[in-house]
Amino acid sequence: MTDHQWLELAAPYALGALDHEERIRFEAHLADCATCRAEVQACREVGGLLAYAAPAATPPGALRERVLRAARQVRPIGARRGPVLPWLAAAASIVLALLAGNAYRQERAAREQASRARAAVQDSLGERDSLIATLLSPDATTAALAATGQAPSARLFWSPTRHRVVMAVYRLPPAPAGRTYQLWAIAKGKPVSLGIFNTQPDGRLTAVMDVPPDLAFQVTAVTEEPAGGSPQPTQQPFLIGKVVGD
Amino acid sequence: MGAPATADYVLIERMARGDERALGELYDRHGGLVYSLALAIVGERADADEVVADALAQAWRTAQDFDPGRGSVGAWLTTITRTRALDLLRARGRRARALTRAALEDGEGLAAPIAAAGDAPDREVERQDTRRLVARSLAELSEPQRRIIELAYFGGLTQTEIAAELQEPLGTVKTRMRAGLEKLRSSLLPRLSRGES
Numbered sequence: 446m447t448d449h450q451w452l453e454l455a456a457p458y459a460l461g462a463l464d465h466e467e468r469i470r471f472e473a474h475l476a477d478c479a480t481c482r483a484e485v486q487a488c489r490e491v492g493g494l495l496a497y498a499a500p501a502a503t504p505p506g507a508l509r510e511r512v513l514r515a516a517r518q519v520r521p522i523g524a525r526r527g528p529v530l531p532w533l534a535a536a537a538s539i540v541l542a543l544l545a546g547n548a549y550r551q552e553r554a555a556r557e558q559a560s561r562a563r564a565a566v567q568d569s570l571g572e573r574d575s576l577i578a579t580l581l582s583p584d585a586t587t588a589a590l591a592a593t594g595q596a597p598s599a600r601l602f603w604s605p606t607r608h609r610v611v612m613a614v615y616r617l618p619p620a621p622a623g624r625t626y627q628l629w630a631i632a633k634g635k636p637v638s639l640g641i642f643n644t645q646p647d648g649r650l651t652a653v654m655d656v657p658p659d660l661a662f663q664v665t666a667v668t669e670e671p672a673g674g675s676p677q678p679t680q681q682p683f684l685i686g687k688v689v690g691d
Numbered sequence: 692m693g694a695p696a697t698a699d700y701v702l703i704e705r706m707a708r709g710d711e712r713a714l715g716e717l718y719d720r721h722g723g724l725v726y727s728l729a730l731a732i733v734g735e736r737a738d739a740d741e742v743v744a745d746a747l748a749q750a751w752r753t754a755q756d757f758d759p760g761r762g763s764v765g766a767w768l769t770t771i772t773r774t775r776a777l778d779l780l781r782a783r784g785r786r787a788r789a790l791t792r793a794a795l796e797d798g799e800g801l802a803a804p805i806a807a808a809g810d811a812p813d814r815e816v817e818r819q820d821t822r823r824l825v826a827r828s829l830a831e832l833s834e835p836q837r838r839i840i841e842l843a844y845f846g847g848l849t850q851t852e853i854a855a856e857l858q859e860p861l862g863t864v865k866t867r868m869r870a871g872l873e874k875l876r877s878s879l880l881p882r883l884s885r886g887e888s
Contacts, residue, residue, distance in 0.1 A: 456872040457865065462843040462850050491876045493762060495844045496724060496769035497818070497825040499731035504722050508740055512718050515748040516711060687758055 446474075451481055459488030476597070479681040597648070599684055601628075601665055608658050610639060614650040619643050620669055627670045628654060629678060630662035637662070641674040663688055699764035706754035714751050721765055724818065725772040732776035732845050734788030742779055746772040777847035787846040821882060828878040836871030839864055 454471045457463050463471060475482050597617035603610045612628060620626050620643050629636040640654040666682035668675075699720070705713035722743065729742035749771050750757075757767055780787055829837050835857075842848045842856065850868060854861040 453865075453869060456869045457843070457850055460840070460843040460868070460872070462848065462853070462868065464849050464851050487876065488872060490762065490766070491872060491879055492844060493766035493769060494821065494825050494875075494879055494882060495840070496728045496765075496773070497822045498829055498841070499724075499727040499845070501723070501822065502727045502730045502739075504726035504743065505736070505740065508726070508743060509715065509718055509722065511740065511744050512722075512747045513711060513715055515744050516714050516751040519748060519752050 448478075448480070451478065452484055455481055455484035456488045459485050459492050476683065479683070482681060482683070597684060599667065599686070601686065601688070603656065603688060605656075605661075608656045610654050610656055612642070612650070612652050612654065614642075614644055614648075614652075616648045617644045617650070618648055619646060623672050624669055625672050625674060627668050627674045627678070629666045629668065629682070630656065630660060631664035631666060632660055632662040636666070636678050638674060638676070639665075641670070700757075700759050703750075703754050703757045703764060706751055707757075714747065717750070717764075717768075718747060721768050724765060725768050728769055728772050729776045732773065732787055732847075733779060733785075738779060739776075742772060742776045745779075746775045749775070773844070773847075780847070787848075824879065824882055828875050831878055832871050832874055833867075835859075836867045836874070839868045840871045840875070843868065 451471070451474050454463060454467065458468065458471055471481075475485065597615065599612060599614040599617070601610055601612050610628075617626070625641045625643055627641045628639040630639050631637075637657065637660060639656060640652075642650060642652050642654075644650040664685065664687050666678070666686075667684040668678045668680045668682045670679055699717075702713045702717045702720075706717065725746060726739055726743050729746070730736065730739040733739055733742060746768065750768060757764070777787070829840075832840070838857070839853055842853045843850075846853075848856060850864050851861060853859075853868075854864045857864070
């Protein structure tokens with residue numbers, strides 16, 4: 446397919462109107478193509494406004510109570526039972542399905558997958574005590590970076606007092622020759638490099654990186670850069686996540 | 692942007708911490724929009740109730756997953772609601788209301804009644820602008836373009852399914868969908884660039 450032909454799939458993809466196989470192929474392409482990802486994002490915003498085209502209807506008065514009653518039966522994911530690792534109890538976590546784009550009807554599947562990934566990461570971390578021992582701090586915060594389907598995902602653990610992050614990456618093929626991945630902390634809207642990394646042939650990596658002292662950041666992102674890394678990102682990030690700590 | 696939209700995000704943060712009142716407030720603000728959307732898809736009020744209750748329960752459960760960088764709270768809620776509504780139809784083996792309408796009606800799309808909708812529920816003063824703009828933008832599309840986009844969004848159909856439904860060549864459907872969305876994009880640009888949250 447030419448670049449142009451790929452780009453033409455962005456609108457139907459954003460509307461959830463691609464057939465299954467076409468969608469799978471396009472999602473694979475999205476992982477590599479920042480242009481198409483941006484196009485999908487733009488189309489999704491247009492699509493989102495279509496909800497306003499629904500004829501205005503007034504919900505029945507009793508619905509409000511029904512909504513609240515339903516909510517009382519479940520607790521928010523972040524407020525649920527104690528996690529596997531005690532120190533994670535202090536660290537609210539968030540999983541984002543992001544820039545790789547995602548058809549509407551996949552939304553729920555993506556969330557469920559993210560929940561499973563979260564549990565899997567917690568389990569695998571239990572076996573990596575030696576690596577994360579340095580990070581077993583009460584103040585540790587964590588961010589999960591995720592995309593959908595078989596797209597790559599990553600999870601970040603950050604201890605501000607130890608000025609370190611541990612990053613666990615899954616399903617990310619090694620960067621091509623002459624390229625590398627780079628992790629960024631977005632502080633006050635400005636990307637600050639936390640370091641470069643590459644994955645194993647199996648698409649995994651666990652890495653420890655130093656964080657500049659006093660750097661406070663809310664968002665982390667991963668881009669692909671020329672070997673050696675870049676002072677500032679040269680591409681749109683393909684993974685992005687928000688740090689949440691309580 | 693502006694104060695109310697900022698507060699939207701704060702509501703989600705409070706929900707993530709288990710604050711039930713925040714959920715009530717979220718409902719007060721967006722209940723009208725998501726209910727209208729659900730009803731437009733499922734066509735029956737009892738089903739729309741169920742969809743909205745499910746959708747807001749999901750929002751409550753997954754409030755932590757909300758990322759303000761990705762879009763507005765309203766867009767997040769409508770995405771959840773649309774997915775839920777289409778799921779409910781599929782589970783019951785029913786056709787979306789948009790499909791029935793498309794089969795029955797000529798010319799009049801879903802957008803048609805909007806201009807007349809005056810009895811706005813909550814926060815409609817603010818929403819009316821967006822509603823009008825969206826309705827106007829849809830009205831500017833050619834009738835086939837509008838129908839195709841409505842079948843995709845409100846009917847949950849793929850391009851292939853739309854082609855079968857309308858008995859049009861697939862290539863034509865693809866071209867019209869793309870052109871229609873492109874046109875919507877340019878007419879909605881003022882609304883998009885302003886953002887909502």
